[in-house]
Amino acid sequence: MNQTSRAPGTADGKTEIRKTTCYMCACRCGINVHMAEGKVHYIEGNRDHPINKGVLCAKGSAGIMQHYSPARLNKPLLRTGERGSGEFKEIEWDEALELATGWLGEVRRTDPRKLAFFTGRDQSQSMTGWWAQQYGTPNYAAHGGFCSVNMAAAGIYTMGGAFWEFGAPDWEKTELFMIFGVAEDHDSNPIKMGLGKLKERGVKVIGVNPVRTGYNAIADEWLGITPGTDGLLILALAHELLRTGKVDLDYLIRYTNAPWLVIDDPEGSGHGLFARDKEGVPLVADRTSGKAISSATPGVKPALKGRFELPDGRYAIPVFELLAQKYLDPQYAPAAVAERTGIDADTISRIAGEIAEAAFEREVVIERPWTDMKGERHERMIGRPVAFHAMRGISAHSNGFQTARALHMLQILIGSIDCPGGFRFKPPYPRPVAGQPRPHGGACADTALAGPHLGYPRGPEDLLLEADGETAQRIDKAFSWDAPLSAHGLMHMVISNAHARDPYGIDVLFMYMANMAWNSSMNSSSVMKMLTDKDENGEYVIPKIIYSDAYSSEMVAFADLILPDTTYLERHDCISLLDRPISEPEALCDSIRWPVVEPDRDVRGFQSVLLDLGARLKLPGMVGEDGAPVYTDYADYIVNHQRKPGIGPLSGWRGEDGDKTGRGKPNPDQLKRYIENGGFSQVHVPEEAHYFKHANRAWSDWAIEHGLQDGPVENIFQLYLEPLRKFQLAAEGKAKPVPPEHHRERIRTCFDPLPTWYPPFADDGLDEDAYPLHAITQRPAAMYHSWGSQNAWLRQIHGENALYVPGEVCDRQGLETGDWARVTSQSGEIRVKVARMDAVNGSTLWTWNAIGKRAGAWALDKDAPEATRGFLLNHLIDELLPPKGDGRRWANSDPITGQAAWFDLRVAIRKDADQTTGQSLPDAGAQKSPVGQGPANVAFGRGKTA
């Protein structure tokens, strides 16, 4: 026998390929699962799949180890010991579901607010959200609030889409690519594939990131920016582009609100709002006559500067003049921002020049006629080939919303949104605020909510407040004065608010795929305490916790009732256009997961369990008139549920004959058709609609035909964001409802309708000498948060994490690689191993995210390096800022969206006096494993699944 003696994967006649969708991260690539003797033996990328086109990352290839993980839960569990101990007994599903139904039914009959239902890295939010809506609790969201809502919300409010799931760089045509705050994660494979294409064409890549790893390591130029200052850098680039006249005026006039008139009436209640006609259409000033006329007037040539009298005698100024004046101010000059950003002025100026050169000297022209929404025919598509991408590095700050807005403004100023070579929307986007729901709250016993929980407020009138105009309706205080535009909710505030009974206590905390007792919370130690705290009667402050997970995570130990989920290869799922789509710019796509292997344990897919609970609770839409369940399981729901007539979770093969896309009756063979097609549907957008989707008639018609929108939706890019101005007016006392006094100054300052920059809140009043350094995390490409730790292969790549410390800091502190150090913030202290690094911003410490584990979790040995030397930075981050002068503690979040400001963290580091103890701190103690510990050796070969 030699190394070749075994037959290759498909040669022995015993293997079969089943095509489904990966779930090793949120990228959702197509995978070919090779089966032999009923077991999974190899997973590769699906070449036909629109997302990954055959490639697969380290996580995806290690899916086998996740699927056969010893940490998988086996059966429903009922807590027998104290919370946090990990002591459970196994129970039958009937008992588990009856128990859950009893708890949930009681709450629904009395006060549905007392259920907080939050799902973490859930990819079925349109279904879990619908369930919560039918149940009637206002307290539902997924994890966007602690992930990247600043990015998503800023994009939707500005132009109807953001990065990643909303759009992508035009990899084939761009001439310059710039990334801000992008670690090696979202979106995993498409960015790597795109970078490969750019490298092949020799296109310059500029990486803006405090840390020079991964994508930033191969960037042609690296700007090692100081955390929290990306907005300043972007506005300085805007300053330079305006100063040199490198903006696309034609684009600005056609597609943006640059010419719209803003009322200039400082004492009046309309100051800063758009001047509108009787129908509410914004006005512009005719460039010749100076008259204020409707922006919808055919052939109008609007002024971009000047002060014009309105029919009512007030005056108004075009957005563009306000914008130009703001960013031409010397405070945004490169020299003025250099010290703060850590990027020298010449470099900023040069890069602005490179952006301008690529955009205007290397314009891309496609000879393809198209017609805009006003009916004007264009002979060709003209592109400004500069593309940007950004992620959590710019959004997880308290100034993240405005920073993301600033980046979109930069894109728009050079005319690079949805043009050849620029950023391209992916169907169903663009979808501006006008096409988005408002948030819905309120709660009545035994009654469904009137509409979806999450949405996009147009102004203070859309907040979810009690009659006092101040108290939040939701447990996470989303859509309150704390976080008015919290489009994804605030998952990171649920436990602390419930524990503080502010605004009220809850009875049941119900969570899915959210490791809140560990890496998914700020300040994990204090969250563990909140989950275990008891009141004066000896009852837990958060009385009942139901949790669903596939694995023995840290959060399992803190729950009372565990509903064990399947692995991703054992389940049905739909990656739906109603949810977080996977389309590509030129194709409408969605996909499914299906059980390529049946579970060998007593576990059930969570979504099926949720539908079962819904039927037991007799929730509307989940039981028929006879009280019988409407859906047998999630697969049945995927095929037969209709959100609107003809619109369901999947867009492909609809209609009785399966010949409809987007709109059509449910097709009983739909899942079969998906499976036959490799697990996905891909329908190409007509060529005429490939670009300028925000203003393209062919796109609009196609989107309506395919059920993406019900009618034409106007999408004028909002350089000036009027909803923010409405909040300012309320804070100025000029509009109702008026926010409470203590919110007013912050709203006046931060809710600037033009993108702005302010220092991260954590810096406010900070003793810079005491906490001179920044500290951030990055996600490693090969390991995705906590799901990977029980993976025998991935943990050989990232089994422990070091704190990377800039060389100059090491020299100052006498630190060397391998030393133990103490790192302190205003709220905590950790003890960690350090490693010296020079390819990093000189004032920034960093580590890999979520490698540290609690002893006893994930079926790991209690001495596993994840538990002994691994650590979380989370222990240093409080969900609240230190008290201010008035004694109030503000959320450590963006004031506009509520996004957790993870990356505002300020710290100090010193060498630990103890260099002999080999344990990172804090040590959360051990939890008992309900699934035992993994085997000593793994020898995974064909048919051998250890």
Place this chain on the structure above:
Amino acid sequence: MTSLPQSTEKRLGLVIDLDTCVGCHACAVNCKEWNTGAGASPLADTDAYGADVSGAWLNRIHTFEVTPADAPAQIVHFPKSCLHCDDAPCVTVCPTGASHKRSEDGIVLVTEDMCIGCGLCAWACPYGAREMDPVENVMKKCTLCVDRIYSDSLPEEDRIPACVRTCPSSARHFGDFNDPESDVSRLVAERGGIDLMPEMETRPVNKYLPPRPKTRSERATPSPAAPAASAPKADGFLGWLDAALDKLG
């Protein structure tokens, strides 16, 4: 001791582009996944969920920090597997003939049931590209996925090593270095492909493409955005605007 062929008909190997590799480990894990099911015995992992996990990998990614005196520090990701050397010391050192280089395509392989696990080849290899399987105690190494590249049952486009097929950023290329027209030969010619540690005189078949020079922000000659003919002049931005709008008509 085992002898090497004088020459081989083909010289199959990899080109690895260090300018494009983001260090994501996709190739390493997919390699392990394919080859643990492909060889005579799996690629085992010991103490898999314990304090000291260790396993056999045929391809590993190393990460180095380079700190030039006159430029900012930089990270280089360096995937490393067997380089299928023409003068492979791991072959000549083998006492049993288990380790051998094929005359038809130059692939260096181990016949596992002839391997006595003495480890001499691992000592001889200057690249550390051999891996003793911790359970079977036989030597493992990159086979260039010899069971894929000649497979009749795989689609033709998949008859490439698993690491090349899976690499998301197209940093890995496979082909015949004896064919001057092959992609790998051209890439080496165009991009100045290099041998790893040529001083060891192993004549590796695999080649590495060096990282392209970076823009050095801190020391770059400033070339601020030059005002174009239409750019703002003394009358300022708003004055420029009038002229620019006039041009638009």
